[in-house]
Amino acid sequence: xxxxxxxxxxxxxxxxRETTALVRDSGKIRSAMRNKQLTPSFRERLMLAVTAVxxxxxxxxxxxxxxxxxxxxxxxxxxxxxxxxxxxxQEEIPALLFAEHWAETDGNPDEDTRQEVSARYGEALLQDxxxxxxxxxxxxxxxxxxxxxxxxxxxxxWGGCD
Numbered sequence: 001x002x003x004x005x006x007x008x009x010x011x012x013x014x015x016x017r018e019t020t021a022l023v024r025d026s027g028k029i030r031s032a033m034r035n036k037q038l039t040p041s042f043r044e045r046l047m048l049a050v051t052a053v054x055x056x057x058x059x060x061x062x063x064x065x066x067x068x069x070x071x072x073x074x075x076x077x078x079x080x081x082x083x084x085x086x087x088x089x090q091e092e093i094p095a096l097l098f099a100e101h102w103a104e105t106d107g108n109p110d111e112d113t114r115q116e117v118s119a120r121y122g123e124a125l126l127q128d129x130x131x132x133x134x135x136x137x138x139x140x141x142x143x144x145x146x147x148x149x150x151x152x153x154x155x156x157x158w159g160g161c162d
Contacts, residue, residue, distance in 0.1 A: 005151045005160055007055045007144045010106075015141055022134055029135065032128035037121075040070040042092055046129060047136040048080035049096045053103035054140035057147070063136070094120055095129055102133050 010018070022029070032038060044067035051059045060081055067077045076087040085096050098117045102109045118126045150159030 005148050007147065008053070008140070009144045009148055010141050012145070015138075015145065018134070018141075019138055022138055025131065025134075028127070028131045032131040035125065035128045037125050038128050038132065041067070041072055042095075043132050044070045044072065045080060045088055045092060045096055046099045046132050048077065049083070049085075049099040050103040050133055050136045051140055052081055052083045053100055054137065054144065056140035056143035058143035059136060059139045099129070099133055102130070103137065107134065107137060 044063055047059070047063045048067060051063060064077045064081065067080070068074065072080075073087070079085070079087050083100065085093050088096060094117060098109065098113065101113055114126070117129075121129070147159035
């Protein structure tokens with residue numbers, strides 16, 4: 001018998017509710033993408049931090065390429081994919097640790113931790129960061145749901161490569 005599917009997923013009803021909420025918040029997405037403090041390299045670091053927790057192979061591939069395009073080194077991308085932040089700009093590390101915590105708690109971070117990050121970056125930037133985290137989480141969940149489907153229909157031969 002093969003091992004069970006190991007990546008993070010969510011029930012389909014929750015996935016649909018979360019996606020609907022994110023679409024409803026499209027103005028917040030535009031705001032986050034226009035925020036000058038949330039540079040393309042910073043966004044990609046955040047996305048890779050969440051993807052490292054959720055282990056979506058599709059997002060890992062796509063955002064690794066996007067991170068390289070945004071100016072990150074191959075070494076930094078590899079570290080981020082492994083949950084290591086040593087090569088990242090020091091001023092971004094608290095946000096990356098928050099992103100990791102945010103992903104580990106399924107988007108429900110500890111309120112004290114959230115307040116500390118808000119005090120450091122400001123509430124407006126933190127809200128934009130959280131929009132980016134929500135976006136990548138949805139991508140991760142869809143990718144992992146697809147792989148779970150492949151895994152199930154193939155009796156563990158496809159989609160489960162961890």
